[in-house]
Amino acid sequence: MTLTVVDPSTEQPIAELEQAGVEDADAAVARARAAFPAWRAVVPRDRAALLRRLATLVEENGEELARIESRNVGKPISGARGEVDMVAQVFHFYAGAVDKHHGETIPAAGGVAATFREPLGVVGLIVPWNFPLNIASWKLGPALACGNTVVLKPAELTPLSALRLGELCVEAGIPEGVVNVLVGKGSVVGQRLIEHSDVAKIGFTGSTEVGRLVMEGAAATIKRVTLELGGKSANVVFADADVEKAAASAPYAVFDNAGQDCCARSRILVERSIYDRFLGELVEATRRVRVGDPSLDTTEMGPLISSEHRSKVASFVEDDPAFRGDVPDGPGFWFPCTLVEATNDDRVAQEEVFGPVAAVIPFEDEADAIRIANDTPYGLSGSIWTRDGARALRVARALDTGVISVNANTSVRVQTPFGGFKQSGFGRELGMHALEGYSEVKSVYVSTDG
Numbered sequence: 001m002t003l004t005v006v007d008p009s010t011e012q013p014i015a016e017l018e019q020a021g022v023e024d025a026d027a028a029v030a031r032a033r034a035a036f037p038a039w040r041a042v043v044p045r046d047r048a049a050l051l052r053r054l055a056t057l058v059e060e061n062g063e064e065l066a067r068i069e070s071r072n073v074g075k076p077i078s079g080a081r082g083e084v085d086m087v088a089q090v091f092h093f094y095a096g097a098v099d100k101h102h103g104e105t106i107p108a109a110g111g112v113a114a115t116f117r118e119p120l121g122v123v124g125l126i127v128p129w130n131f132p133l134n135i136a137s138w139k140l141g142p143a144l145a146c147g148n149t150v151v152l153k154p155a156e157l158t159p160l161s162a163l164r165l166g167e168l169c170v171e172a173g174i175p176e177g178v179v180n181v182l183v184g185k186g187s188v189v190g191q192r193l194i195e196h197s198d199v200a201k202i203g204f205t206g207s208t209e210v211g212r213l214v215m216e217g218a219a220a221t222i223k224r225v226t227l228e229l230g231g232k233s234a235n236v237v238f239a240d241a242d243v244e245k246a247a248a249s250a251p252y253a254v255f256d257n258a259g260q261d262c263c264a265r266s267r268i269l270v271e272r273s274i275y276d277r278f279l280g281e282l283v284e285a286t287r288r289v290r291v292g293d294p295s296l297d298t299t300e301m302g303p304l305i306s307s308e309h310r311s312k313v314a315s316f317v318e319d320d321p322a323f324r325g326d327v328p329d330g331p332g333f334w335f336p337c338t339l340v341e342a343t344n345d346d347r348v349a350q351e352e353v354f355g356p357v358a359a360v361i362p363f364e365d366e367a368d369a370i371r372i373a374n375d376t377p378y379g380l381s382g383s384i385w386t387r388d389g390a391r392a393l394r395v396a397r398a399l400d401t402g403v404i405s406v407n408a409n410t411s412v413r414v415q416t417p418f419g420g421f422k423q424s425g426f427g428r429e430l431g432m433h434a435l436e437g438y439s440e441v442k443s444v445y446v447s448t449d450g
Ligand code: NDP
Pocket: 126, 127, 128, 129, 130, 153, 154, 155, 156, 157, 184, 185, 186, 187, 188, 189, 190, 191, 194, 205, 206, 207, 208, 210, 211, 213, 228, 229, 230, 231, 261, 262, 352, 353, 354
């Protein structure tokens, strides 16, 4: 079966690829399994050197990777460059982590007890289409650092950057079979990885619906899973905040990557006393978002990933919204920046839109803000805008969410843990925390009796 890969900004084909089937998935797992004993035995210094070489190759080929990603996902080239830079930093970080991920010695009667961190074996990495290379690196870096071998399945809509990354792994000197890129349908090869008895763990990012299937499928072989799923994050703006700054940055917290971001702050909660002023400033800031050709340095928002996805996003906007932006004429899966005044019970405030649609919701006071922010099945990210430091910490602790920023809208950093509460999933990516998801703790007791 052939797969046609499309540029979402032109709707034109950009590549034709062979799609893998179940037998190819089995062959990829077999290659990874065969490569595992030698890879786990690579001494830390040498494994770190290979990861560092991979990071350097990502830097050296950064512009090419960014162009591939921009064209395949329809994301602005400036954003794609930033993402590729992060990919290099991720591999540098995990190169440095290889020999800092160690065990403990534990007091025990009659001998010595120690823990070791052992690799899991073959891990299956299932990656979505919104940040294909970034999310692949968040899983690949810690998986390789811990000594696992990998089968990486990109989304069928966006396989091109993962294929190039696979080539760079070989060029870096990572032995054949350690990293296997498998292009095929999630329901076929993804499902096979989940079922396969030689796959020890699935690292998954995607929809909550497929996340459930991963958990169900993994139960048969008691596979480890890390799930990074959907979000419906709140951007909470208190009256004592720098309102101008909060309003100016709020559009980028939800329309970045055309809203196709699990961390999108797609519920903007505003204290009622500043609601009208904030909404006015938010509309003006949203009007300034530059939507258009992703290959231009000046573009801030591109199209959605597919026609099907655009129809889903459109279904969330029923009446006249508070604001609807412009989009280019002609081909491309365009959808305008849209602001909707809502209550938290509306569908647009409860479900993940995964498009450039933000729900603006008033709140009365701090307790009301916390109640509304937590009134969602998700708990991935969020922001708090206030000049009151005590309130910032109080609210940050009260929100049921994995990642929070105060007076900022960032969610991911190479060195800090990233992941969700509630139905946004479990397990942590990035930072030293990610290593826990790609290793098992082994306890060894040695008797010192003579
Ligand atoms: P999916 O969850 O369907 O896709 C994510 C990955 O899982 C892809 O690689 C996909 O493969 C794979 N997959 C799909 N079905 C299976 C299966 N049965 N077994 C194993 N792997 C599978 O997300 P969509 O791409 O369909 O997007 C749907 C919605 O999910 C979005 O609108 C958004 O709400 C949410 N989403 C959230 C993301 C996040 O970052 N949290 C990322 C992407 C989507 P393939 O596509 O090749 O079939």
